[in-house]
Amino acid sequence: APLSQCPSASFRIEHHHGVPISAIIFGGRRARLAPLVYEAFDWEHGVFVGATMASERTAAQFGKIGEVRRDPMAMLPFCGYHMGDYFEHWLNIGRRMSHPPRVFHVNWFRQDENGEYLWPGFGENLRVIEWILDRCRGEADAVKTPIGYVPTPESLDLTGLDLPRENLEKLLAVDRNDWYRESESIAGFFQMFGDRFPKALWDQLEGLRLRLRSPISLVQPGSELRPLAAELNETITRENPHVYAMLSEFGKRLYFPKGILAQSAEAKEKAKKYDATIGIASENGKPMYLPTVMKYFNNLSPTEALTYAPATGRPDLRKRWRDDLLVKNPSLQGKSISIPIVTSGVTHALSLVGDLFVDKGDLVLLPDKFWENYELLFGVRYQAQIGLFPFFSASGGFNVDALRQALATRAGSWKTILVLNFPNNPTGYSITSNEAREVVAALIEFANEGRNLIVVCDDAYFGLFYDEAVLGESLFAKLAGCHERIVAVKVDGPTKEQFVWGFRTGMLTFGAKAAFSTDALYGALEKKCAGAIRSAISNCSQVAQSVLAKAMSEEQCAVER
Numbered sequence: 176a177p178l179s180q181c182p183s184a185s186f187r188i189e190h191h192h193g194v195p196i197s198a199i200i201f202g203g204r205r206a207r208l209a210p211l212v213y214e215a216f217d218w219e220h221g222v223f224v225g226a227t228m229a230s231e232r233t234a235a236q237f238g239k240i241g242e243v244r245r246d247p248m249a250m251l252p253f254c255g256y257h258m259g260d261y262f263e264h265w266l267n268i269g270r271r272m273s274h275p276p277r278v279f280h281v282n283w284f285r286q287d288e289n290g291e292y293l294w295p296g297f298g299e300n301l302r303v304i305e306w307i308l309d310r311c312r313g314e315a316d317a318v319k320t321p322i323g324y325v326p327t328p329e330s331l332d333l334t335g336l337d338l339p340r341e342n343l344e345k346l347l348a349v350d351r352n353d354w355y356r357e358s359e360s361i362a363g364f365f366q367m368f369g370d371r372f373p374k375a376l377w378d379q380l381e382g383l384r385l386r387l388r389s390p391i392s393l394v395q396p397g398s399e400l401r402p403l404a405a406e407l408n409e410t411i412t413r414e415n416p417h418v419y420a421m422l423s424e425f426g427k428r429l430y431f432p433k434g435i436l437a438q439s440a441e442a443k444e445k446a447k448k449y450d451a452t453i454g455i456a457s458e459n460g461k462p463m464y465l466p467t468v469m470k471y472f473n474n475l476s477p478t479e480a481l482t483y484a485p486a487t488g489r490p491d492l493r494k495r496w497r498d499d500l501l502v503k504n505p506s507l508q509g510k511s512i513s514i515p516i517v518t519s520g521v522t523h524a525l526s527l528v529g530d531l532f533v534d535k536g537d538l539v540l541l542p543d544k545f546w547e548n549y550e551l552l553f554g555v556r557y558q559a560q561i562g563l564f565p566f567f568s569a570s571g572g573f574n575v576d577a578l579r580q581a582l583a584t585r586a587g588s589w590k591t592i593l594v595l596n597f598p599n600n601p602t603g604y605s606i607t608s609n610e611a612r613e614v615v616a617a618l619i620e621f622a623n624e625g626r627n628l629i630v631v632c633d634d635a636y637f638g639l640f641y642d643e644a645v646l647g648e649s650l651f652a653k654l655a656g657c658h659e660r661i662v663a664v665k666v667d668g669p670t671k672e673q674f675v676w677g678f679r680t681g682m683l684t685f686g687a688k689a690a691f692s693t694d695a696l697y698g699a700l701e702k703k704c705a706g707a708i709r710s711a712i713s714n715c716s717q718v719a720q721s722v723l724a725k726a727m728s729e730e731q732c733a734v735e736r
């Protein structure tokens with residue numbers, strides 16, 4: 176019978192461009208061994224899971240009841256060529272795909288010691304399918320076991336199902352000894368296929384046996400969504416689902432651990448004489464120091480010079496930078512922007528944008544005159560697809576038409592990262608007020624078509640404006656909060672504005688729209704940035720921030736500039 180007669184066949188099967196497949200599910204019928212559901216680690220492991228699929232014979236089948244019958248991918252009776260080549264074919268397909276489907280194994284037939292089925296089956300199986308779909312979206316928790324990812328008891332939606340917790344634990348249990356025995360039976364099965372059997376699957380078997388014997392306890396792997404990250408994602412989704420949709424895979428996983436702040440607060444309270452909780456040795460409440468080091472700092476205390484700064488920077492410096500932004504950018508009056516996060520220079524602020532928003536293959540759009548480090552940063556580090564449009568129009572101004580066209584021809588691409596740098600390196604060009612107005616209108620038009628945009632304003636050279644027609648403030652001031660699909664990001668900082676290049680002090684500020692509270696949205700984005708900072712450089716130079724906070728609070732500082 177043709178597939179079209181199958182009631183559950185999607186109409187999309189006729190589409191010439193194909194159907195994206197998120198998950199492949201193999202099923203086995205095992206009374207003891209296999210958990211209700213588990214996910215393979217990756218494609219190759221998934222092929223191994225498919226190749227080792229097995230069922231125990233029931234009364235309905237010929238043979239001894241309970242005997243294990245292996246039927247790889249349920250294809251043994253149907254495959255018209257050597258099964259070794261068939262497996263190789265599966266492995267090769269995976270090597271060609273940039274996003275291979277995830278592979279799962281289900282077992283509806285697990286029994287308890289008395290031979291009672293632990294899982295109700297039938298329509299309730301949808302609960303497992305739901306977990307599988309959530310996994311594909313990166314939204315369901317799992318524990319890494321030697322055989323694959325198994326749901327945490329809380330991650331399965333069991334609402335309204337009368338399933339004792341004890342049964343759930345039995346359904347999800349992975350018994351190392353049983354599986355080790357299984358691995359020996361698998362080895363015997365693999366041997367049947369002789370020389371044509373792929374080595375990669377033997378390696379998988381060896382990997383499984385090593386994991387089963389490994390005495391180390393397994394921590395959730397990096398691809399898992401930790402509860403704190405899920406909390407931040409929930410906040411971002413509530414405040415602005417478009418911003419959530421634009422986060423990179425890494426951005427979705429980012430969070431800032433609670434422990435660090437809590438621990439250092441506790442130590443402050445309780446450690447009277449020595450405190451080395453967060454890597455700072457102190458003596459009688461003050462940091463320990465070497466006089467040979469401190470003698471170079473005449474007007475800084477050891478605390479200001481030597482201790483760690485918070486992951487997002489010194490609060491007083493952040494507040495000062497924000498206050499100054501409002502003065503330097505009059506259009507920000509009445510708009511909501513985040514409190515700038517201190518970064519290790521403007522370059523680092525740009526890579527935080529990459530961490531949060533850029534995945535391999537995402538489009539980063541640039542005018543064709545750009546600071547060459549963008550190529551290394553967005554192209555090489557984050558593997559973005561860089562798209563260039565001509566910077567100058569025929570009349571020598573900024574080419575707004577080219578920008579408009581570049582955006583228009585990306586039709587169908589749902590997310591674009593646009594990086595604009597004025598005053599521009601290398602041309603020195605600054606955008607005029609008229610061009611700025613046109614750019615903002617073009618971007619809003621683009622967003623109105625339902626496409627999401629991150630606009631990064633690289634204001635590293637802010638303030639070097641010498642012409643009347645030039646926009647005397649950052650484009651960021653015009654873009655912050657202008658559309659729910661546009662996130663404006665300002666990267667700037669004292670490195671160039673205060674002539675302290677080697678201090679490595681930059682700033683990162685967001686301007687976006689939120690459904691209920693921009694503070695909540697910015698708070699969640701800030702925590703994600705803090706996590707990105709914490710996991711790469713931990714925090715930025717305290718001594719540089721102390722000097723800047725002090726110097727910038729002196730009126731003379733602005734006068735000198």
Ligand SMILES: Cc1ncc(COP(=O)(O)O)c(C=O)c1O
Pocket residue numbers: 519520521522523546596600633635668670671676680681
């Ligand atoms: C456009 C632009 N952005 C950022 C930077 C880097 O700034 P930072 O030294 O603060 O990392 C430079 C040059 O150094 C630049 O030309």
